[in-house]
Amino acid sequence: MRSKYLGVTILVVMLAVMVVPTTTYAETKFFAIATGGTAGTYYPLGGALAQALSSKIEDLEVTAQTGNASVANCNLINDHEIESAFVQNNVAYWAYTATGVFEGKEPIENLRAIASLYPEVFQLVATKSSGIKSFADLKGKRVSPGDRGSGTESDFRSMTKVLGMSYDDFGSVDYLSLGGAVERMKDGQVDFLIFTGGYPTSGIIDLGTSVDLTYISIPDEERAKIKEALPYVIELVIPAGTYPGQEEDVKTLSVVAQWVVDADVSDDLVYEITKALWEKGEVKKGSSKGQMKTGAEIMAEVHAKGKEVTLETALAGNAIPLHAGAEKYYKEIGVVK
Template identity: 55%
Template sequence: MLILMLVVSLVSLSFFSACTPEEEKPQEEEVKKVFFGIATGGTGGTYFPVGGAIAQVVSNFADYDNVDVVATAQTSGASVANCNLIGKHEIESAFAQNNVVYWAYTGTEIFKDKEPIKNLRAIASLYPETIQIVALKKSGIKTVEDLKGKKVAVGDVGSGTEVDARTILNLHGITYDDIDEQYMSFSEATDALKDERIDAAFVTAGYPTSSIVALATTKDIVLVNITPNMVQKLVEEVPYYAAATIPAGTYKGQEEDVTTVTCLAQWVCDADLDEDLVYNITKALWEHRDFVEKVHAKGKDITLETAIDGVAIPLHPGAEKYYKEKGLIH
């Protein structure tokens, strides 16, 4: 009888052991890759190298929870084209001049015949974009008025540079009827100057601009001053411009300071982006901006203190959350 009870007990124990589920092992959550594009400009400008540096920062430091953020800088037609890309939800983010961003959002000025791009949101103001008028020394061009009758690159179609060129020429009483305008990217314009196919070019970019640096090593160039009186007039009539100086020695052969005007480069994005994503991207930028400074001289002008300067459209909620934490917004 004792043996029988022992056998029954063992069988029962085996039965209940078999019925007891094994201790479940915690499963690792699957890592989700999120691809994040940054539309910049042409390879010869400032947007592209700065965008490339920021993309590296985002890819290395913006991961959160189980999200792996993979950012890439993409060449594009610059400001106007970039705002249109975001309007069509064809890119996650982009660089653009602050004036162009405002016009796109409000449907004014060059966007007046189009639907306002209401899904534009700001991440940050980055650095001043200086309007540079570069001419071959042999062209004899010394003033803006000297551009009359000359072949002048005015920027890509749909670029902020083209807007600036038209604005500055008009303020000097010059229209495209007075010049032989050429629509070119920065790289195309400096190549054309190098080959002497054009006489001058407008370049709106942070200085030193790589394409101008390269040009100055092979050609004698001049940077055309906008006179102080005209600078004052521009600043009064076009409120998004500020007076600026390109210091002597910025480019080879530039022996004197050059007076001009500047606007701001801004990083904007699609309003539909996840708040946590944009928060962590914004945080990555400002906690690792020193890397951007190592890559390009304009990095020193990208500061948290000026992150919301000149922002005239709504901030993305993710960026706004970060700036509130840092006390920039109360």
Template identity: 45%
Template sequence: MLKSKTIIIFVLAMSLVMGMLSFGIAAEKQFVAIATGGTGGTYYPLGGALAQMLSNNVEGLIVTAQTGNASRANCNLISRGQIETAFSQANVTYWSYSGTGIYSNEPILTNLRGIASLYPETIHIVATKASGIKTIEDLKGKSVGVGAPNSGTAADAEIILAAHGITFDDIKVDYIDFNEVAQRLIDGQIDAGFTTAGFPTSSIINIATKRDIVLVPISPEKSKELVEAIPYYGATVIPGGLYKGVDEDVLALATPALWICDSKLEPTLVYKMTKALWEHRDVLEKVHSQGKNITLETALGGMGIPLHPGAELYYKEVGLIK
């Protein structure tokens, strides 16, 4: 009888110990989110793949990707402590951090920190052929989707239009995301729309399968003017044949996409996430063609805000920072 009681006590004690260990293991889990963009852009698929890859390769870390309005909205989420990391355009991130540019009258978001520069985001200006729009000047008086409120696309639209002497008061503005731009163009409810995303972007592919479209070019003169005036803009070309019905190359502007985070994140955690990104970046290449442009050699390109100390440590280890 005594032996049986001893065995029972031993089993109960072991169960208690195992339960405490299990609780300890569960308590060690860390949860991080990545704010991406709408489902019709490039942030969304790459953000989802990055979240899964980090969860698979950083022990004890669970990462989720969240849709959103992107760029400035994502910067605001980090600033308010509502999300840990996000994707954002380089120019918008720099203006948000420094309180300059189009955000000179907005709160300065000083807790933004950089993890990596990812790939170029190209500013597409897409219109239906039926609209008769061929140049940016032709947008005056038209119905134009300029991106979601507080998005990088809306900022790009405002800047590019202003360079051509057009304000939002001169057009019929629709603050709508990529998917809504696509649907309204297909339905004939708007004439044109702006989309800033790594090409090819699914929303424009969708439009081109259902309507005859044109991609409106920026002139070489205006491109040069804006590249010289606006931080982190660069000239690029949208290749002919990328979208149905657009057979010629189209001159456009681009800006780097950044992965950014809250300065309050632990350096060890950010170091591990940065290391995982560059050791498993091939996962991203399988999800979207822009994944091939996510390279260690360009990891610091267009980084207009301070690096997070955890990311900086990794780049020093691999010799990218001396």
């Protein structure tokens, strides 16, 4: 009899265990944003955006990663090695259509847009001792056109080609990140650098505090010639006083920074991150719990260019397809019909 009751007891215990509800945990999703070098504008803005998205979206961890900027970032998305990235609008267009610096390559057909962010300005800087005041003065000089695979280098190559110049005209060419070019100019090893990005740029501010610089304007005739050949650029002025020793406005040109994403990322996730970029919402986790801010507002707190990230210009300069998740959000709020 004892064995009989023992069997019944075991059966009851087993049934009880089976019906007790178990705690389930949602799987954490990971999402990365490829940015640029630490001395540029992409990196601090990407870091702020990553923090905002991680705080506002349940079960999502977002990281910002340094990178070689636009061209390299498009290639990362092509290879499905990163979920999203900051790139220039012209580079995104070239990548999607296999034109420009991507001519002769396979188009990056999985490239999609989430939002346009802010103008990316062509900033041309030379040491005063070099005597460089224009593109023509670069002949025979030591030039840093940007890092290999960067949008900056692509911009510089495109402009010099339009103006009838080539890299063979320069005394030397050093492919460097902004941080690397700044250090070389401090050491007197580089005469000129170009950087495409939002102003003020910390690396150029740093350089201007220790080296006498010339901030170069592009003459009216040359700007018109470049605009005619490169229709995605716009005119822009860097106001006097933006950088150390900058006494006059600098007339230059600009493209637009975009946030792009792999088409394979789920529609639901891209919808959520697009919404978090533009809408206030309860912070789900982190030290600032309960804070109500948009991703754009948080970007504005860490860098002056973040103040230019607005819903009104969310699609400015976009020349590639929107991700379906982003498009769904923009249709809901009437930005896309």
